Amino acid sequence: MKKLILAASALALTAGLAHAQTVRLGTEGAYPPYNFIDDSGEVAGFERDLGDELCVRAALDCVWVKNDWDSIIPNLVSGNYDAVLAGMAINEERQRVIQFSQNYIPPASSAYAALSEDVDLESGIIAAQTGTIQASHAAEIGATVLEFASPDETLAAVRNGQADAVLADKDYLVPHVAESNGELVWIGEDINLDEGIGVGLRQSDNDLKDKFDEAITSMKEDGSLNELLGKWFGEDARLF
Known part of the structure; x- marks a missing residue:
């Protein structure tokens, strides 16, 4: 019976992963401590830690995509990835082209x-x-x-x-x-000059925005977002 229960649990987990939405996260990889490329060639920094945690909470299967800053919004709009975590400040000019989640860093x-x-x-x-x-x-x-x-x-x-x-x-x-x-x-x-930093998304991706908003809210409420901010920005970090 125990083996049957374990097998059923494994099958349920596999099925859950199979149905997880795959989301590509775009970042610059050249803006420490927000994001940078580490010695192993992987995206690292505050936004890597944050993005990975948001994806766990939102039950998303996320992969990271590096993109130069000057084309990061056009390539989001054209579909090269689905969301941007790249130290991008929320302002009126950008909101004419894309939408943002709620901020994950207070106004800077x-x-x-x-x-x-x-x-x-x-x-x-x-x-x-x-x-x-x-x-x-x-x-x-x-x-x-x-x-x-x-x-x-x-x-x-x-x-x-x-x-x-x-x-x-x-x-x-x-x-x-x-x-x-x-x-x-x-x-x-x-x-x-801004309203804080948030996840950049295509204007049509309202469901994905809701998922990120919910995950960010949960991190604000349980204190884990402030912990990450303190880890990467030190004692002078702006906290929620």
């Missing part, structure tokens, strides 16, 4: 870093990653904007003199400024 601050505190932000040359809210903001205030495909290139542009300052998510810049031994300094005031 953007910040400027430079080699000198004397940079004039409005007339200077500002480095920002292509297709970001920071690039749009720098253009709106009248600065000359140099856009780069990756965030690391924006910092390199400041260090090699191509740009006067970089504007990016403060969470991304904090370790770089801290580890620069005073070479990079904060300038100006922090800016709030």
Whole structure:
């Protein structure tokens, strides 16, 4: 009888897995600590841990797909993957093209870093990653904007003199400024440009949005999302 029960349990588990919805998660893999590629060539970081847990809670069979940032929304819309977890801030411009889950990181601050505190932000040359809210903001205030495909290139542009300052998510810049031994300094005031960070989805995928929303809510309620935020962003993490 015991063998029959075990066999039946295994069959039920196999059947459940067979019917799990397969969801492809797109990420950049170049934006630590949100997402990066580890030494074994796998997606890692806060969003890898988060995405894997969301998929367990939503009973989804998830696989990860790496995609460059500058085409991450077009390739979502065209069906190369089904959702984006890539440090993508929720804002009005993006919501004209895609929809978002509820946020899994509270609204973030953007910040400027430079080699000198004397940079004039409005007339200077500002480095920002292509297709970001920071690039749009720098253009709106009248600065000359140099856009780069990756965030690391924006910092390199400041260090090699191509740009006067970089504007990016403060969470991304904090370790770089801290580890620069005073070479990079904060300038100006922090800016709030978004409604937090969420899972990006096609506008037609309402059922998938509901599943992610439910899973994110459960992680907020049981404290596990705050634990992940603390793990990856340290004692200064923005918590729910």
